[in-house]
Amino acid sequence: MTGFSDPTLPPAAASPSGPALPARPVRDSYFEYSELTLPNDANPLGTLFGGKLMQWVDLAASISAARHARCAVVTASIDSLTFLRPVKIGQLVILKSAVNRVFRSSMEIGVKVFVEDLHTGDVQHVSSAYLTFVAITEKGVNAGIPAVTPESDEERRRYEEAGQRRAYRLATRLQR
Secondary structure: OOOOOOOOOOOOOEOOOOOEOOOEEHHHHOEEEEEEOOHHHEOOOOEEOHHHHHHHHHHHHHHHHHHHHOOEEEEEEEEEEEEOOOOEOOOEEEEEEEEEEEOOOOEEEEEEEEEEOOOOOOEEEEEEEEEEEEEEOOOOOEOOOOOEEOOOHHHHHHHHHHHHHHHHHHHHHHOO
C-alpha cells in the first residue's frame, strides 16, 4: 500500500535550511552485505568475535541510513543486538538492513544477520539488531531526514514496532 502515513509525524521532514524533503520508500534504503568468516575474525573457539559482527552490523546499518538520508550519518545508539548461534570460520555472513522508521531527527535501522554454510547451503538466522542514526550536515548539526514510507505488511509491522521501541527508549531515559 503506498501513501501510508503516521498522523503523529509530518509527511515529509523539513530540512534545517530549506523546504520539506519528499518521503522515500523503505526499499530505497535496503542494503545486503556479505562477509566470509576468516581465521582473523575468530576467537580461540573458532567462532566469529561478537565485536566483529557488531562492526559489520554498524556498517550495514550506516549504509542504509545514508541511502535514506543522502548525507552523512552517525550511529546514535545500538538498541538491541542479539546473538542466537555461533558463526564458524568458513561460513558466509549475510547482513540485510533497511530503515524501519524516521522520527524528528533520528531514524531506526533494522539489521538481520544470517549465516550460510557454503558446503551444505544451509542458511540460519544468527543475529538481529536495531540501531538509531542521526543525519548531520558538514557543520556537524542535525540534518533533516525524509520520512519513510512502508509499503508491505512486513514494513508496516517494523514501522509500528520501531515506534514502540522508541517510546520505551525515551521512557527509560527519563528514569535515569
